[in-house]
Amino acid sequence: MAKQKYMVIDVALCHDCNNCFIACKDEFVMNSWLPYTDEQPRHGPRWMNIERLERGQYPRIDVNFLPKPCQHCAEMPCAKGFEDVVSKRDDGIVMLDAEKAKGKKGLVDACPYGAIWYNDEKDVAQKCIMCAHILDGKACASICMPRCTHGCPTGAMAYVEMDAAEFAKKVAAEGLKRYKCDISADGLVWYKNLYRFTSSFIAGGLIKDGDCAEGVTVSLKGADAPDQVTNYFGDFRFDGLEPGAYTVVADGKEIWSGTLDKSLNIGNIAI
């Protein structure tokens, strides 16, 4: 099999600079790359769609971003009913036939990730093609990776050409995940530190004798989470938690107990 063209996105390194989103528009708006794809309308579609998730409550929060292009699913769920439009290249890139996608508004709902957009001006369904026109050397570009990746300043996006077997090792070694893997377990787009977008934390601070309590061991009941030691602000945080019932124990004493349905700042607690 040909080398696959992967994109690895690290959620922990994305701060929503939008270079990927704008680079994508720069490449496809006012430029027709037929037969790969017709031009993107000036406004509206987000072939690179950056989703925002704030976790926690003031002041113990974090803010996470998930740049979401077409996931280039191995299973191609969008192809159901559109077998003649959707195809997969040898390198794994999922393409919509630019001619046959005309008038196919149903494709928009066929993608469970919301990554297919309808171009009303050209009357055609469109999506991220992972800059296949550039990767194929058909676009007079002096770069050889997708535009979003090339414009990323934090290293949050990496373009990787690799054999599938070799990439599987990378997935295991780096803990890469597919977003919503129950929809599609395999494909070209993989995420690092995805837990920051898909799970919750419990955070708080310990106070002793009116000052921040540093060096206190805090443990969590309800999940297999390693104990935390409070920092110089008396802060602790358990991350990567699923919804459920939890109890926080500090210095052997229960300090909080409750049900977690979203990330929680349990506040400053005197011990």
Add this chain to the structure above:
Amino acid sequence: MGKIVRKTNSTTGGPVYVDVDIEANGGKGKIVRVYPMDLTDDDPKSWVLEARGKKYSPPRKTTYTAYTAGYKAMVHTNRRVLYPLKRIGFDVNGERNIDKRGEPMAAGDPLYPGYERISWDEAFDTVANEMMRIKREYGPAAIVAEPSSHHLWGNVGYRHSTLFRFMNFAGISYGDHNPDSWEGWHWGGTHSWGFTGGLGNPEQWDLFEDTMKNSTMIVFWSSDPETNNGIYSAYESTVRRQWMKELGIKMVFVDPYYNHSAVLYSDKWFSPKIGTDAALAAGIAYVWVTEGLYDKEYVANKVFGFEEFRDYLTGKGEDGVAKTAEWAEAETGIPAHDIRALAREWAKNKVQLAAGGLGGWGGACRGPTGMEWARMMIALAALQGLGKPGINMYSTTQGAPTDYYFYFPGYAEGGISGDADNTAAGLVLINRMFDGITSRHSSSNLNVPPGSFIPRFKIPECFMGDGKVEWRGKGFVGAAIEQQFHQYKYPADGYPRVQMYYKYGGPHIGTMGETNRYAKMYQSELMPMVVFQSIWFEGETPFGDIILPACTNFERWDISEFANCSGYIPGCFSQANHRMISLQMKCIEPEGESMSDYEIFHGLAKRLGIDGPFAEGKDELGWVKQLFHASDMPKIITWEEFLEKGYAVVPDNPNRPRTPAFRWFAEDREQDVPFQGQFRPGDTIQRKTLQTQSGKIELYSQSLARFDKALEEQGLGADETRPPLTQYIKPWTGWHYEDTGKYPLSVLSPHPRFSFHTMGDGKDAFMNDIKDHRVTVNGHDYWIVRINTKDANARGIKEGDVVKAYNDRGAVLLAAQLTERVPAGTVHSYESSAEYQPIGKPGESPDAGGCVNILSSSKFIGKHTSGLATEHFRVEIEKWEGGN
């Protein structure tokens, strides 16, 4: 797609390759893509830094910002002014219908309602003839040009260059800029430590290496380098901060808003109530002073006025209040235990205080308490031994270890103007650019202290008032601390009132304060003629009587270095990981009938009879070549090679002297930093001291004490807004005062993330689609206001609702974003909307464009200054249901 050719250009958001379809638009060309530049193996090697057993070397590629990535959509847009326009109803020789300026009108050109298309000949003749008539009938300085900041990039085309050369030869005066990103450092910080040559900002030389080798903690205070990119340097410093994080350097953030740098790096975030930063600093200093956690030897030798400062902190000062952590908690809302923990951890570590995002700057310096904040930051740095290894004031943006000794000018060196009074031309460039015979510099006899000029921030008062307008300090006061106190007035003695306002560049109705003033000003009979030289039909451009269409720097020639402005930011270029000098190629022909600024001024110069002195027979490329040869560029590349390749990288210079900022001061040596950053020898004692009277860091500022004495002698009373002793002053926009019942929400309004001032916003460009920049509701792109979930719930406001933010100064319609990134009581909305879209009468109705500065104050930052303080103000917000 036609034939694609790769060209080079550069912007305020980084240098770029530009792929151009040279056959498109009938051979005028079309931009296909704009992207960062990968260095090749032929380019010089990058620097390598060894720190803590590891080697670090930067990526061999430039970075860019989103608005630069989307520049194509600003060049090719239906919001461009494509041909000269005349306002319907404006007759320069007859009825001018001044009160109709800005009035919505369906008539006229379909692209530009209210205007009719005219030829360049008519436009040039109208403006030039009126200029000559005004000069004859009123005398000098009756024409004032006022440019925007940062709307284009390039040494030749920049406002200090082409505009100043034209102004100086044409006899046009100036609308001076106040240092609107420096304010607190400029009006406050200089009195603590001098640095007038940086407008109060500290030196930053070689502090990257110092941090990597020696520091263990960074406190980012009103500092968001991932948003403001220092200045001009895109994401060059991002990788360097990532390395610092990898080294385990602790990072704490103090900012009312959980900013974008905090998103990536913060271990802990504090959000002081708006305007109370100096109280938090006092609380920290109290812990140090009472627990003995400061550098006593350094303070004894390097700090003046410590005893008074200590007494102020411990309650032995005039107010008799000890600035305990509990006191600071009551002022700032930050828990006392956190303040003590921060103070103690700070004292234990080698800390870089990143006050502001450039080394200085920071939104806090642009607020009403900006002067106290800047002075308090200096005090904190001083108490911990500023300048000792690992201990400094460093914002992590400048100080990359490139070659500091290769000479290439920044735009603030004046380019082709050679104006040594109003630019930094006198530093180096004037001596290398003009031989005085074949090419001559220009100078102004109007835009100088004994001449006549006006402050941009008070233009409406100048034009609309019939009395005198007074202020202190001319523009950026860089020559001496005391020049801040010099008083000016409009009209200046013997000079006329202004008869023509020549607005050049981008709009500023979104960037100044209480900006309904400007909308009203345009409808004043006291402003007989308004000319706009604009690229886009936006902001207040549709108030102009004549609009001259300019082009972008992608449509003309220029030359520049990545992130190099020089002047008041010595070593600005050291933000970039490689010193990258670009030929800004004319990538395409100008859109429509637009012209470069140089060609527009050239056209006017011909009619004014000053074509010879102005142009010297050169076009822009001729000036680019002259500037190339005035720099060190011929040492590394020939002109012919440069024309072909489009850029050059300055080789690394690993053997140059390493001179960390302030190390000379801490070690009692002569100031050894590169000369651009050195004090004037006469301002120091044996070149070993700071610029202050004592030569030390003055926590009690003797320059301010002297000024107070002078004020008292004049019967004006001491300046309570800027007392000699460094201290916290309750902000007049803070939670103590100013209509807190009526307007309970405090607004933080920093420089924006997805545009540079107004460059990048509006223009039907791509940035409007960024979710965190504007939100589309019912087809209209609203500017965003960020509200804590509790405040939103209390007002029945949901995510994406259109809301009205208002106070006594006006009202703005915005889209609500619900967030925990501000605490309840604080809201966040960037300044600098490019759009001004009043829903009714201009100046008197809510603005749907998003100019939140309509709501900020026009009050000066201090009683005897001319600085703005627009970062903070108070509002009420309600769901918008239509109407007014």
